Amino acid sequence: MDFLPHTQRDIEEMLDRIGVGSVDDLFEAVPEGSRFSGDLDVPPSLSEPELISHLARLSRKNKGASDLICFAGGGSYDHHVPAAVRSLASRAEFATSYTPYQPELSQGVLQAIYEFQTLICEIYGLEVANASLYDGASALAEAANLAARVTKRDRVVIGESVHPHYAEVLRTWTSGLGTQIDVAAFDRSTGVVDWSSVDLEDAGAVVVGYPNVFGRLEDLGTAAAAATEAGALSIAVTDPTAMGVLKPPGAHGADVAVGEGHVLGNPMSYGGPYVGLFSTKLQHVRQVPGRIAGETLDADGRRAFVLTLQAREQHIRRAKATSNVCTNQTLMAIAAAIHLSWLGPEGLRRLGELCLERAHRAAARLAQIPECEVRFEGPFYKEFVLRVPASAEQVAGALAGQGFLVGPALGRWYEDLDDCLLIAATEKRTTEDIERLAEALEKELAGR
Numbered sequence: 046m047d048f049l050p051h052t053q054r055d056i057e058e059m060l061d062r063i064g065v066g067s068v069d070d071l072f073e074a075v076p077e078g079s080r081f082s083g084d085l086d087v088p089p090s091l092s093e094p095e096l097i098s099h100l101a102r103l104s105r106k107n108k109g110a111s112d113l114i115c116f117a118g119g120g121s122y123d124h125h126v127p128a129a130v131r132s133l134a135s136r137a138e139f140a141t142s143y144t145p146y147q148p149e150l151s152q153g154v155l156q157a158i159y160e161f162q163t164l165i166c167e168i169y170g171l172e173v174a175n176a177s178l179y180d181g182a183s184a185l186a187e188a189a190n191l192a193a194r195v196t197k198r199d200r201v202v203i204g205e206s207v208h209p210h211y212a213e214v215l216r217t218w219t220s221g222l223g224t225q226i227d228v229a230a231f232d233r234s235t236g237v238v239d240w241s242s243v244d245l246e247d248a249g250a251v252v253v254g255y256p257n258v259f260g261r262l263e264d265l266g267t268a269a270a271a272a273t274e275a276g277a278l279s280i281a282v283t284d285p286t287a288m289g290v291l292k293p294p295g296a297h298g299a300d301v302a303v304g305e306g307h308v309l310g311n312p313m314s315y316g317g318p319y320v321g322l323f324s325t326k327l328q329h330v331r332q333v334p335g336r337i338a339g340e341t342l343d344a345d346g347r348r349a350f351v352l353t354l355q356a357r358e359q360h361i362r363r364a365k366a367t368s369n370v371c372t373n374q375t376l377m378a379i380a381a382a383i384h385l386s387w388l389g390p391e392g393l394r395r396l397g398e399l400c401l402e403r404a405h406r407a408a409a410r411l412a413q414i415p416e417c418e419v420r421f422e423g424p425f426y427k428e429f430v431l432r433v434p435a436s437a438e439q440v441a442g443a444l445a446g447q448g449f450l451v452g453p454a455l456g457r458w459y460e461d462l463d464d465c466l467l468i469a470a471t472e473k474r475t476t477e478d479i480e481r482l483a484e485a486l487e488k489e490l491a492g493r
Contacts, residue, residue: 110313113450114478116407118428118469119258120181120208120305121313124286125473126380127387130310134380144336144375148351155350158338158375161382168288168385168393169302170295171324175335176352177378178321178370181305182211185282186218187323187334187368188301189250192278194332194367198249199224204238206231206257207282209458215252233461236261236421236430240268245275255281255294258458259467260404260428261421262291269298285309285322285381287426289390290397301325310384311377320377330354334368399472400427407470407479414487420465428469430455430462433486435493437466440486447485 051059056068065071072080091099115123134140138153145151145158158176165174178184189201201219203212205228216226229243236259245251251272255265265281272279281294283304294302306320307313325333331354339353388396408419408429420430433440437454444451456463470479 108445108450109315110450113445113448114474114482115313115450116468116470116474116478116482117450117452118260118467119453120210121316122286122308122427122469122471123313123473124308124471126310126312127384129387130380130383133383134310134376139376139379145352148349152350154375154379155338155352157379157382159340159350160386161378162338164382164385165285165322165324168285168293169283169322169324170293171299171302172295172327173330173333173337174322174324175333175337177306177374178323178335179374180307180317180319180321181282181303182208182214182321183218183370184303184305184321184323185211185252185280186215187321187370188280188303188325189215189219189224189252190222190368191301191325191329191332191334192250192280193222193224195278195329196249196276198247198277200227200248201225201250201252202227202229202243202245202248202277203252204229204231204254204257204263206236206238206259206261206263207252207254208258211282231257234421235423237263237423238268240264240271243271245271245277248272248275248277250280251275251277252280252282253299255283255291255299256287256426256428257282259421259430260425260469262424262426265294265297265299269300272300273298283322284427286393286396286400288397289393289395290401291426295324295326300329306377306381310380310382318374318377320374320381322381332367335370396472397426400470403470403472403474403479404429404468406476407468407474407482410479410483411468411486414483414490416490417486420462427471428467431466431468432464433466434490435464437462437464440489441466443489444482444485447489449482449485451482 110123145154148155162174162176166172178187193199201224203226229238231238237257251268253263253265253268256262269279278300280301280303281299283294283302285304285306286308302324304322306322311320336352337354338350341349341351343349404427411417411431412419416434418432420432437456441452441454451468452466455465455467
């Protein structure tokens with residue numbers, strides 16, 4: 046059965062109303078050579094079982110973390126998502142609800158957002174968190190804009206060891222604002238920035254990876270102190286799973302903490318949807334992007350939850366808005382809140398300890414392979430840089446053929462690290478997994 050949204054009479058009435066002779070006239074601005082002519086070569090329709098079978102065949106061409114043993118790092122990590130998290134987050138009250146504009150109808154969702162904000166404040170050691178942003182990279186860009194509004198300065202100093210994708214999003218996000226982005230180089234022997242020697246004059250924001258893209262632990266305390274002395278705000282780009290074993294950013298003196306929250310209750314899922322975490326000090330609450338859910342009392346004196354602050358352009362004058370973020374990632378944020386609640390303080394600490402232990406075990410084993418070495422000296426969390434005696438891109442491709450997902454190869458971001466791979470080991474990786482990876486890498490390198 047054909048789907049005909051408009052009758053011929055409907056079309057004629059609309060064209061007459063706007064003063065256009067034909068549908069083709071609507072597209073006269075498109076050059077003739079760019080217009081499609083003829084009939085689309087669309088295959089015949091399929092029944093539901095046929096369509097499911099066809100899509101299944103297409104999906105089998107992909108290889109993911111369920112098909113390969115995943116040691117991939119660089120921002121997306123293979124963490125366990127408890128069945129309870131999936132079950133609760135998929136409830137219709139959460140999965141189908143949009144922005145809770147009517148609090149009298151949305152107390153459940155609003156309270157869940159409020160609990161999410163509370164949990165993020167707790168793990169980051171800061172006082173205010175918003176209802177979430179698109180992802181970790183956009184959260185960083187929003188943090189830089191907050192710093193510019195607070196300090197009245199447009200210079201951002203970002204560590205070269207912050208994830209390059211985050212740096213690119215920062216550049217794109219701030220490109221129309223006249224923001225000056227300066228990069229502080231990392232030490233090639235340690236993989237971290239010497240923040241005590243970085244020029245922060247006139248800087249409005251200082252961006253530090255904690256841990257950084259190499260898994261290395263930057264001296265956040267020194268960076269935060271230097272930023273404060275220079276009149277800038279310090280921004281920590283974090284991995285929230287590390288907060289169970291690391292001192293929180295707020296305790297180091299950081300002004301803002303942002304992070305990628307997919308590692309809490311959300312799958313890798315081909316890069317999204319993810320959830321951006323954003324937390325800062327109470328004094329900056331009116332500069333926070335997006336929305337903040339708050340607690341109040343209703344007309345009868347009962348506890349109630351509402352969207353307390355909504356300083357985005359849909360709600361107030363555009364020139365006064367803190368952000369043009371259109372929505373947030375409520376469903377993913379609720380999943381993260383459920384996961385954090387499920388873990389509790391001890392569970393989060395144990396998760397961090399397992400990631401720490403598995404990554405160091407993998408590093409020690411892989412460093413035993415002839416001509417392989419851990420590239421940077423010093424403590425690291427969950428991932429590390431492995432130098433191999435070959436093209437890292439080629440080695441990663443070969444290991445994928447043997448059933449292991451590793452990387453990314455760092456040469457795509459840093460020319461002097463083209464023989465280096467990122468290797469991550471989460472709580473899901475076993476001693477057997479690590480040994481099998483080592484054997485596969487030894488076999489691959491021996492054949493070269």
